[in-house]
Amino acid sequence: MKTQTNYKTQSAVQAAKSMAAWSGKLLAGISLAAGMVFLNSCRDVLDLKPLNAYSESDVWTDPNLAQVFVNGIYDQTVLAYKDGGFGWGAQTDELYGNFNWTNENSYVQGEATPDNQTSSSLNRWGDLYSSVRNCNVFLKNVSQLDTASNGQAVRNMRGEVHFLRALAYFELLKRFGGVPLITKVYDVNDKAFSEKRATWTETKEFILADIEQATKLLPATYSADLDKGRATTGAALALKSRLLLYAASPYFNTSGDKTLWQQAKAAAKAVIDFKEVSYALYGNAGNGTYNKTYLDFFNPEVIFARVYSGLVKADRYNTVSRDLSPNGYEGYSAYNVIQQMVDAFEMADGTPFSWTNPVHAKNPYANRDPRFYATILANNQPFKGRSTQFFEGGDDSPQSPYSPWNASKTRYVMRKMVDESVDWQKQDYAASQWVGFRLSEIYLNYMEACAALGEDGEALTYLNKLRSQKAGMPPVNASGTALMDKIRQERRIELCFEGHRYFDIRRWGIAETGSKDALGVIITKQTDGTFTYQSAVVQKRVWQQALYFYPIPRTELQRNPALTQNPNYN
Template identity: 45%
Template sequence: MKSKLFIFFIGLFVLTSISSCKKDFLERKPLDTYSELDVWTDINLVQTFVNSKYRALPHFYNWDKAVNGPGLSAAADEGYSKFNYEGVFLWNKGEVNPDNLSMDSWTGDYGFIRDCNAFFEKIAGVKGDDNMKKRMMGEMKFIRAWCYFNLTSRYGGVPLITKVYSLSDTDFKAARNTYDECMAFVVKEMDEALSMLPDSYSGNDLGRVTKGAALALKSRALLYAASKLNNAAAGRDKWQKAADAAKAVIDLPTYGLYQGSDYKKIFLEKFNSEIILSYGMNGTDWESYLDIMIAPNGYHGWSVYAPSQNLVDDFEMSNGKMIGEAGSGYDPANPYLNRDPRFNATIIYNGTQFRGRTAEYFKGGLDSPQSPVENWNASLTGYNWRKYADETHDMDATGSNQNWIVFRLAEIYLNYAEAQYELGNEPVARQYLNLVRSRTSVNMPGVNSTGTALIDAIRHEREIELCFEGHRFYDVRRWKIALQTENKPLRAVNITKNPNGSFSYSYFNLQERKFTEAHYLFPIPKYEIQKNNQLVPNPGY
């Protein structure tokens, strides 16, 4: 603001003191703004334009900008949002409808699609390096495809729009395309992008979309398309396409499962071998509040998003048995002992070490609702997320710098395992399931199950491996099991410290949850139906 005022006063002085002031003085362009014409005549400005569209991808921004991930986690049985960020209680209580929306992405996604369409109409006339233009075309195809995939995953079939509307257009209304038409468009975009994108980047270009990212999006899209929600006839050809797409990623020499000894570092070491695509955050500009939002109150965190007891109970014992299974060795008096190593790497719980001290969730403890430290920010479930938490980060000094992972190889392995199971290739399904479980930092016993027990194991592995990454919300829907998983109460724990230093644990229902058949899809927003009478509402809304 000071610089603008300074320019104003200098201008006023010149105009009033120098009668010979040149006429074009007031016609000069501001140095900090560019017109649309400027952008499409300078390839470097076009690249800046393209860079800005990466915000369409999932990332953790802050409480009103989280595109995917945290809100989706809290809207599923794995998590909770105590402050109802992103309006997730509407999903939790079964109250979402065309007037009351949560995590609605319609306007945002179509805004990015409009920008992508404008790019494709203009890019041919931009002068500059042809290889750079080609790469940017691949990036924008990916971003447009992601937006349509995201819309279709939420709403079902949506209008496919690939042009920029102008004032000369007489009709701005469009009917919904089918789900299959939308998925075909996404796959076509990715197939075309493959020849435009490089295998990898270096330096300042790290984090851009690659061939691997395009194939990973294709893998996820075709997996969703083959699943029960979208493939009622159980067509085998769809599962074959899903398997082929996953294998195309696996066969790339670029990626490998993270084999370090500390599982937590998958989410902290940027661009490690497992990461196919991640969204980079700028902590200096406080672009992400991730650490403070997931940290316990005793560390001056806000506990905005927290894991549920439902999820905690689903972590296996280290011998591969569920806690209620005979021979598991589960001790109710020491419920966190000898669990899957990913439990300690994913969840902050009573008695674990975090940021240099022991976490205290027991009544009156530093991280409890009775804490003397900012108890209004205490987790109500009795747990916090450790996944993504950077214990070295000074939460008072800067925002968080962790990249938010969009695609990683473990997901693709599990995509492939699921598709191979559905195709009847159980040995291959077990192989890729067990590759995820046998990594150095996990080292869980192999799964030997067959038949329905095997698909249950694959689904369970996704629940554990991919929690807090935005998958569970969609997985239970595409499998058509949400009527079972999302109608269960969200559970939490109360912990009492006994005089002898031991702890007693009791469990309670923190939030009653409700899910109906309609909630397999998002409602088409009423604000869109009012503008476009060709939009047909989703069933049940």
């Protein structure tokens, strides 16, 4: 796991108090990557004074130092699958975690409690509140910065911080529901900490207010290459689209309020129609360019992303190609695609795949949706100069002579986001892009809202546009409930492994459907070169109603007497 700075490993309360004492240590914990803009533009300043010698007054009178502080908040940012998000998939019908890197097994096997929320888990309560705290520190002190000569830079930073705080609170909201809305910067001498949880709706409205501020303050684009990856107007609008889609969804919108769906529709359309940046779908599985969506940095589909260079190792942030690849290629098979996800991909003609169809069962990986081949690495598929061998005794199997302990237990691994050009036998890290928001998601948000409002024609237009441009798949013709089912299916395929499925099935109120036993397949190679397939249970799973939300760590409840636990946890 990534080595974490002091304040990231502390509880929310401890982080809030200890960070108040950073006067001479403010910049010491900011990563090299986060400070690159500063290091390149302010070398003269750095030559005069070491980073750990700056005082609080130095920072809030120098926009360059203030920008480094903001960069540090980016480094803290929890962003979907970048921060263990494959672990979200391993708690659904997408993936099995081979090494339990994010403590996902405790959730799927009915063992999650408020007492076993480890620092490696996806809970992240303390990390997220640490990010909130740093945003609050900035907003408290930003008025000290000189805006006469640095007005635009300060304006941009204010927008960035409002966006980053909104993003942190959204990550809290989707994990825990309503949470304490803290805007105060707690002092190291503050002894009392008693903050009640806001409701789900109150938390949503707070996030919206930050998003509105960010939208007003942020630029649409940045001119300097080094500023790519910073928050923009489009990023704020995309976050608003995601938030309002959640708010309109059945689990939270129990009355079926159409107004909420109208708001979700309008928010998505605002991104689609955003004229200052020409966002466009990019990469088509039908012509073999699908993974360019993730591998081509800041391509036209990307609205917000975090990029890690290949200059230094950043743990799993830039070792993803090695981590996901099969053991026979000296990879780790870290996340195994489960059979339920494999079977979800349609045939190339748009019909469902079925093991009861003898043609499908004989050759289950033939003639599938082109995204199947760009997303999943199955048996006998071309990869890095040879065909994969997940069959029993093959080079990529548990009986392989090549690191069999790293073999996939389901006999499938992820191909999505893997850069085959990386030679991880020589160097196991390379530049990588983690996409937080992209246009395909916004299309899916929009068509879901349209379908919920009965606007089937508009929903179909965007559904078929996405299928055509991202996969070369035939058009769909459906209406009503059948159309909504198709949209949910499309979302499952297009956004798989990107940290969406876990939260989608919860906001739809069908979380238990994603918690069935994880299946794989045993593949046997026959003497004539053909293969036979036998289903196998890889992991027994237990569903608990409590798992609609994460438990608040027990330590937080003990430190904050006003805090209440989520339902169905002791």
